Structure formats: structure tokens, C-alpha cells
Amino acid sequence: MKKVWETFSPQETEAIGEKMGQEAVSGQVYSLDGDLGVGKTVFSKGFARGLGITEHVTSPTFTIINEYMGRIPLYHFDVYRISCEEEMDDTGYEDYFYGEGISLVEWATLIPNLMPKDAIHITIEKDFKKGDDYRRITVCQGENA
Ligand code: ADP
Ligand code: MG
Secondary structure (H helix, E strand, C coil): CEEEEEECCHHHHHHHHHHHHHHCCCCCEEEEECCCCCCHHHHHHHHHHHCCCCCCCCCCCCCCEEEECCCCCEEEEECCCCCCHHHHHHHCHHHHHCCCCEEEEECHHHCCCCCCCCCEEEEEECCHHHCCCCEEEEEEECCCC
């Protein structure tokens, strides 16, 4: 399964996140990748809103994991500061990934061996030929993603 969206503003990216949050199901793990400043946290804010979370969502860069209560619990990871996969052992990530909530992992490419095989992969990219606010959002699921 592969889907591609194009957005031209942060609001549009947030709206796609919100739609995916509305459709998200208990137990899912999502990876969210793309360069610094591409819009991963913007997407996450919308995703959280789609799960019915009203709390303000911030980037968990220094805390690794933020937990929010919505229709389904959301575990928002940002593993940017992880220097090796072993460092994740202390976070109890397995309980989150294989639990009833939904995990959304910014910078999941840094922990490729820890991500569940059935994770849903979201990649956000810029294309300067299409303007500063243009983003392409690709969603893939499955072994051949
Ligand atoms: P990341 O978490 O990937 O490091 P952020 O979500 O924190 O990035 O920041 C993305 C920045 O890009 C914000 O300042 C946002 O306003 C800006 N931006 C511009 N256009 C878009 C777009 N189409 N989608 C998402 N963010 C955009
Ligand atoms: Mg971020």
C-alpha cells in the first residue's frame, strides 16, 4: 500500500495528520521521517487532534517519549538524539510498540531494527522547485515499503 499527498502549507500537513489520526487503530506503530524542519511535528499535532487529544503537542526531542490520552493513547517519540539502538532499551519502547496504544516515531530511520515489521511508514520531503512551503507526504505499509 502506498499513498502520496502534496501540501502547500503547514495547515494542510496538519489536516492530513488529523485525517490519519482519525483513521488510526489501537496497536499501530507509525514511523515519521524526513529532514529537520520538514514538518514531522506539524504532522504529529494534527495526528494527535485526530485521536481526540486536546492537549498541546510539542516535540519530545529531549524526553524521547511524550504520552497523551485520546480516543486511544498516543506515544509520541522523537529519537533524534539516540546515538545507537541500545540506548532505546531504557525507554521501555517495547511496551509502547507492542501495547494497546498508538506509537508515532519521529526519526524512526535511526532505529531500523527496533521498528515492528508491520509499521506504517510516513516520509515527508521538500522540493524547492515547488516552493518553500511545498511538502510531499508518502505513506507506505508492508514489507516492501
Ligand atoms: P520537524 O519536526 O520535521 O523537524 P517541524 O514540524 O517542527 O519540523 O517544523 C516544520 C516547519 O516547516 C514549520 O515551521 C512549518 O511552519 C514549516 N512549513 C512550511 N510549509 C509546510 C508544510 N507544507 N507542511 C508542514 N510544515 C511546513
Ligand atoms: Mg520534530
